[in-house]
Amino acid sequence: MNSPTKITIARGDGIGPEIMDATLEVLAASGANLEYEEIQIGESVYRRGIMNGMEPSAWDSLRRTKVFLKAPITTPQGGGYKSLNVTIRGALGLYANIRPCVSYSPFVATKHPSMDVVIVRENEEDLYAGIEYRQTQDVTQAVKLISRPGSEKIIRYAFEYARANHRRKVTAFVKDNIMKISDGLFHRVFDEIAAEYPDIEAESMIVDIGAARLADTPEHFDVIVTLNLYGDIISDIAAQITGSVGLAGSSNIGDQCAMFEAIHGSAPTIAGKGIANPSGLLLASVMMLVHIGQSEAAERIHNAWLKMIEDGIHTVDIFKRGVSKARIGTRDFAANLVDRLGERPATLVPASYPAGVASSFSGIALKGAPAQTKKLVGVDVFLERKGGTGDDMAALFQPLIPAGLKLVMVSNRGQKVWPDGAPETFCTDHWRCRVMADGADELKHGQVAELLARVAKEGLDFVQSSNLYTFDGANGFSAAAGQ
Numbered sequence: 001m002n003s004p005t006k007i008t009i010a011r012g013d014g015i016g017p018e019i020m021d022a023t024l025e026v027l028a029a030s031g032a033n034l035e036y037e038e039i040q041i042g043e044s045v046y047r048r049g050i051m052n053g054m055e056p057s058a059w060d061s062l063r064r065t066k067v068f069l070k071a072p073i074t075t076p077q078g079g080g081y082k083s084l085n086v087t088i089r090g091a092l093g094l095y096a097n098i099r100p101c102v103s104y105s106p107f108v109a110t111k112h113p114s115m116d117v118v119i120v121r122e123n124e125e126d127l128y129a130g131i132e133y134r135q136t137q138d139v140t141q142a143v144k145l146i147s148r149p150g151s152e153k154i155i156r157y158a159f160e161y162a163r164a165n166h167r168r169k170v171t172a173f174v175k176d177n178i179m180k181i182s183d184g185l186f187h188r189v190f191d192e193i194a195a196e197y198p199d200i201e202a203e204s205m206i207v208d209i210g211a212a213r214l215a216d217t218p219e220h221f222d223v224i225v226t227l228n229l230y231g232d233i234i235s236d237i238a239a240q241i242t243g244s245v246g247l248a249g250s251s252n253i254g255d256q257c258a259m260f261e262a263i264h265g266s267a268p269t270i271a272g273k274g275i276a277n278p279s280g281l282l283l284a285s286v287m288m289l290v291h292i293g294q295s296e297a298a299e300r301i302h303n304a305w306l307k308m309i310e311d312g313i314h315t316v317d318i319f320k321r322g323v324s325k326a327r328i329g330t331r332d333f334a335a336n337l338v339d340r341l342g343e344r345p346a347t348l349v350p351a352s353y354p355a356g357v358a359s360s361f362s363g364i365a366l367k368g369a370p371a372q373t374k375k376l377v378g379v380d381v382f383l384e385r386k387g388g389t390g391d392d393m394a395a396l397f398q399p400l401i402p403a404g405l406k407l408v409m410v411s412n413r414g415q416k417v418w419p420d421g422a423p424e425t426f427c428t429d430h431w432r433c434r435v436m437a438d439g440a441d442e443l444k445h446g447q448v449a450e451l452l453a454r455v456a457k458e459g460l461d462f463v464q465s466s467n468l469y470t471f472d473g474a475n476g477f478s479a480a481a482g483q
């Protein structure tokens, strides 16, 4: 027998320990050849004052084993420590989050009996970069970061995944009718990369109608690739409409490491009651076994699980009178599944993981784009000021502008309020004054510094400044609404 593959596990918070115990019981009986390094993460670690939620020795374990089976953890809302999930994904470069959402009709009640959608979610950037500011008394800001390499990697991953897993179509969800620069970059890269995969159909949709269609007609979709926040939201919707959010597992894949987890959270309201459905973490462990090349054990577990679903042995979240045969708790789930190891479903399509069905693709190379000529053409200065109109702000700001620059626009929450503002526009205490080169086609950083020095001398509170660039002559900044 080969030596066991070492993996790192963490039991997490809430229902985490219960569903991890059930999963480990099944793994032990399945013939999977594994050895565990257990680490502590989540609330207990934060309570010891380790604010990134993980001891240095736990990071060492992840770097050593490179494979992490993780139960959900609790992250406080609206304050407190940052999400450890986001930290782990970013720190280990786990750029691709794969979330298969499959219906098990007629054995699990669903309005969408033939649904089989894989969501490929970008995992490192977007609003999840967690760069947020409170800038004024009234206004907060979150920065949405979308990069070309980040977009290339996830989109190419989606097409490689589709090809390796015999999928026919990849759909991109974007919102580039509004976020023309950030989502626009993702869409442009999608079109470029899609052209390299003529064997796979490619389409794109605006995320709002895409999400509506996904909830209504999931059969339309096959693989969906999208940005971090949209992917987080639509994968919960997709999992829920298969029957329960408790059914879906996920993988987080990077070039060196991978993490496997349920898509749901720590479900604190049902923790300790012994009723949680371990299926999400269990199916994540199946994805892990495929990833480490133990496909036989993966198939055994997955098929026994499908058989159990067919037999109507269901946890409370998917139990339905008339469809289900027995309502079981978390511990009985594992025992019932172990009893079925070696069996296959009779009606549902059996799982099959032949060689070549891959979850990580070592050849994801970055294509990049030729460098473009970048010119500094202006600056947006953001100021805090209570009260007044756009005309008042312009009158205050204009005398401060050095020669060679001119004020072209004032906006409030992205809406132009000078020149020719609408009297109806509601204004907060957060103003943006856009200053551009006057005459010359370029300005110098020193001119921006001089402008800010004058603003400071006048005693105005500038809370942020953002340089405005063109790239090969095209604006690298958005216009204000109404401009």
Ligand code: NAD
Binding pocket: 015, 071, 072, 073, 074, 075, 076, 085, 245, 246, 261, 262, 263, 264, 265, 266, 267, 268, 269, 270, 275, 276, 277, 278, 279, 280, 317
């Ligand atoms: P949740 O996914 O924990 O729960 C949502 C609903 O689904 C609840 O009604 C819950 O009882 C039910 N549910 C979830 N998993 C279930 C299962 N396995 N079996 C049966 N029912 C299940 O979402 P939430 O309540 O928004 O979040 C709770 C905590 O989990 C929060 O602190 C959140 O930050 C965290 N969270 C962690 C992860 C992760 O660790 N990857 C992911 C999402 C949320």
